[in-house]
Amino acid sequence: MSNQQAIATTASSPGILLLRWIRRIPLYVLVLLFCIITAFPIYWMVVSVIQPVEYSLNYPPPLYPLAVDLSPFREIFQAENNLGRIDYWIGNSIVLSSMTTLICLFLTVLGAYALAGKRWRGQGLFGLLLLMTQMLPEALIVIPLYATLDKLNLKNNLFVLALVDTAFILPICIWILKNVFDTIPNEMRDAAMVDGCTRMGVLWRIMLPISTPGLVAVGVVAFFHAWNEYLFAASLISNKEIYTAPVGLAAMISMVDTPIDRLMAGGLLFSIFPLIFYLLVQRYVVAGLTAGAVKG
Amino acid sequence: MGVQASVNAQFIKPAQNRQRDWLPYMLALPIIIYEGIFILIPIIQQFGSSFTSDIIGFGAAKGVGLANYERMLNDKFFWNSLRVTLGFMAATVIVAVGAGVLAAVLMNQRFRGRSIARAVMTLPWAFPDLPTVLVFYWILNPSFGIANVFIRFFMPWLTENPKWLLDINLAMPLVVAIASWKAFPFYGLVTLSVMQSIPQELYEAAKVDGANTRQAFRYITLPALLPIIMLSGILACIFAFRQFVLIFLATGGGPGRVTETLVISLYKTAFRSFDFSYGATIGVSGFVVVFVITLLFVYLQHRQEAEAAR
Numbered sequence: 266m267s268n269q270q271a272i273a274t275t276a277s278s279p280g281i282l283l284l285r286w287i288r289r290i291p292l293y294v295l296v297l298l299f300c301i302i303t304a305f306p307i308y309w310m311v312v313s314v315i316q317p318v319e320y321s322l323n324y325p326p327p328l329y330p331l332a333v334d335l336s337p338f339r340e341i342f343q344a345e346n347n348l349g350r351i352d353y354w355i356g357n358s359i360v361l362s363s364m365t366t367l368i369c370l371f372l373t374v375l376g377a378y379a380l381a382g383k384r385w386r387g388q389g390l391f392g393l394l395l396l397m398t399q400m401l402p403e404a405l406i407v408i409p410l411y412a413t414l415d416k417l418n419l420k421n422n423l424f425v426l427a428l429v430d431t432a433f434i435l436p437i438c439i440w441i442l443k444n445v446f447d448t449i450p451n452e453m454r455d456a457a458m459v460d461g462c463t464r465m466g467v468l469w470r471i472m473l474p475i476s477t478p479g480l481v482a483v484g485v486v487a488f489f490h491a492w493n494e495y496l497f498a499a500s501l502i503s504n505k506e507i508y509t510a511p512v513g514l515a516a517m518i519s520m521v522d523t524p525i526d527r528l529m530a531g532g533l534l535f536s537i538f539p540l541i542f543y544l545l546v547q548r549y550v551v552a553g554l555t556a557g558a559v560k561g
Numbered sequence: 562m563g564v565q566a567s568v569n570a571q572f573i574k575p576a577q578n579r580q581r582d583w584l585p586y587m588l589a590l591p592i593i594i595y596e597g598i599f600i601l602i603p604i605i606q607q608f609g610s611s612f613t614s615d616i617i618g619f620g621a622a623k624g625v626g627l628a629n630y631e632r633m634l635n636d637k638f639f640w641n642s643l644r645v646t647l648g649f650m651a652a653t654v655i656v657a658v659g660a661g662v663l664a665a666v667l668m669n670q671r672f673r674g675r676s677i678a679r680a681v682m683t684l685p686w687a688f689p690d691l692p693t694v695l696v697f698y699w700i701l702n703p704s705f706g707i708a709n710v711f712i713r714f715f716m717p718w719l720t721e722n723p724k725w726l727l728d729i730n731l732a733m734p735l736v737v738a739i740a741s742w743k744a745f746p747f748y749g750l751v752t753l754s755v756m757q758s759i760p761q762e763l764y765e766a767a768k769v770d771g772a773n774t775r776q777a778f779r780y781i782t783l784p785a786l787l788p789i790i791m792l793s794g795i796l797a798c799i800f801a802f803r804q805f806v807l808i809f810l811a812t813g814g815g816p817g818r819v820t821e822t823l824v825i826s827l828y829k830t831a832f833r834s835f836d837f838s839y840g841a842t843i844g845v846s847g848f849v850v851v852f853v854i855t856l857l858f859v860y861l862q863h864r865q866e867a868e869a870a871r
Contacts, residue, residue, distance in 0.1 A: 303742070304684060307688060309696060313699060325709075326705065376592045379588035391589050391593070393859075394593065395592075396855065400851055403803065404824035404844075405824070405827070405844045408610075408827070408840050409602075409603035409610065410603050413606065496828075511691045514691045518694065518695060518810060533692070540688065544683060
């Protein structure tokens with residue numbers, strides 16, 4: 266007892282407090298180092314956009330913006346830019362991602378409802394099919410898909426690209442929504458059934474309204490999968506008119522004379538939406554990618 | 562609730578045996594058809610075309626038996642791409658998962674500004690691939706990049722700027738660094754969520770038994786984290802194996818093929834040399850790698866579930 270008291274009194278004395286602070290310095294240094302390494306590239310992108318391009322092309326470039334010039338954001342929307350216009354590309358990406366989201370939401374609801382109920386024969390096989398699809402690298406089937414779509418004259422078609430993108434993100438979306446469905450108590454469904462609801466009615470009237478956050482998470486994941494997707498977009502879209510933003514930006518990287526501030530402004534504009542939305546739905550996505558996949 | 566559910570299940574079971582419940586099959590069918598069209602059929606086509614010779618501009622495809630496989634096994638660039646892939650996988654798994662776990666351990670401490678630090682450390686995960694390449698390309702620009710300033714500060718004896726992504730010795734480590742920068746927050750988030758689920762009583766009990774912080778970490782935290790670290794490792798393997806955009810746009814597989822992984826080599830064979838059937842053959846060898854990793858993943862999952870059930 267007296268021992269505990271002694272600890273309590275010494276802990277509050279200024280010397281011990283100082284010592285405790287000194288002990289914590291390595292932690293703070295490490296955290297700071299981590300944060301700097303993580304944030305610096307994004308910070309640098311912002312700096313390269315908002316400072317006049319002359320500063321970026323000085324050597325050594327200043328570590329913080331010495332002047333602010335927001336004209337790159339205006340310039341990337343101007344038609345004289347013969348490299349193509351980032352606003353059109355982003356428009357195409359919005360169309361593509363919206364289509365992907367709609368197709369994916371529809372199929373995800375079906376799949377998650379199939380997995381969320383009582384176990385059925387073949388469920389394990391269905392789970393394995395999803396897992397295999399989730400694991401499959403896109404690049405391994407880009408050749409046959411390209412060949413087939415070329416033969417069927419379905420290249421340069423954003424809707425077809427949306428269908429392809431859905432195929433790859435669907436498994437993860439199903440796991441995410443299944444996890445959410447699993448948190449809904451069985452009693453709730455049973456009660457609705459007793460009240461005369463059909464099982465599709467339970468899905469429509471009970472499950473979906475309760476799982477709105479999960480549906481939002483699925484929508485965000487599907488939307489930004491298509492938003493980021495480069496490989497299929499680059500191989501299936503050759504018409505500059507319907508370039509998606511990743512393909513357009515990649516084309517800009519490979520052109521030597523693209524002004525760096527505009528390139529960065531395009532990149533920043535492209536990143537803002539995913540940054541905001543991903544951080545909002547983060548916990549659903551992490552759970553879906555791990556816990557969801559674990560329960561095959 | 563769990564007991565209630567199982568009682569319900571037992572109660573309903575006899576009825577189920579009499580009449581099969583078709584609803585889940587109806588629900589799953591559209592998805593099976595969908596994935597069949599977009600995933601399974603292309604895989605079969607891939608196998609098929611690996612036995613043909615199909616080069617754009619050389620007429621229709623014709624069967625050549627195992628010639629493509631023979632060519633692949635004697636192709637030193639194929640073996641190079643396999644080596645590069647394994648090297649890239651091993652390095653990113655170690656760096657990304659390692660950094661993720663370290664970040665999780667840090668973020669699990671109590672300190673001022675923790676929520677801000679957490680948000681900052683999540684950023685790269687939400688940052689899309691294209692802008693990632695864009696900004697690193699700019700940071701690592703041999704003439705104007707800010708990386709030159711840093712390297713000159715730490716190594717003042719350098720007489721000229723490194724070539725960075727164009728340097729044969731630096732390209733691979735840099736690509737690994739970029740990929741890890743993008744990937745580590747995910748493993749950090751996953752690990753952190755597991756760490757927070759460790760019951761606090763365990764640590765209190767350990768403290769009562771006289772364990773210090775290090776011992777508590779060694780005997781409580783680490784064993785609890787080991788399963789998720791292993792699972793993360795396998796996921797990281799898959800993600801590294803399928804990594805295309807970052808490598809392709811940062812180096813294009815160069816310089817001198819030092820960063821040409823299997824998927825890059827496949828893509829270049831098909832879409833630069835227009836040799837579709839040989840590209841498909843490389844793809845088939847990729848399936849083998851993915852299949853092995855997936856089996857490992859399923860095996861680990863089952864073992865962990867069995868352990869969790871015990």
